[in-house]
Amino acid sequence: MNEELIVEIWLLIREYSDKKQLGIVAEKFVDILSENGVSEQHIENSLGNDDDLDEAIRIALDLEEPEDYDND
Numbered sequence: 883m884n885e886e887l888i889v890e891i892w893l894l895i896r897e898y899s900d901k902k903q904l905g906i907v908a909e910k911f912v913d914i915l916s917e918n919g920v921s922e923q924h925i926e927n928s929l930g931n932d933d934d935l936d937e938a939i940r941i942a943l944d945l946e947e948p949e950d951y952d953n954d
Contacts, residue, residue, distance in 0.1 A: 885925075
């Protein structure tokens, strides 16, 4: 499964999920991907498409938050 398919499936799941539960649903989705042999690289390459999915991926793969750069 490649990152494009991961994002496409997530966006479908997101559309039909309770908005208050999206973080939990995203974490479970990433867990299912990992448990079923989807490579960490494909999962990590899915970053940047959805905030809830990004957070779940960072938690699952123990990645650091990207730094926000302020130009003030």
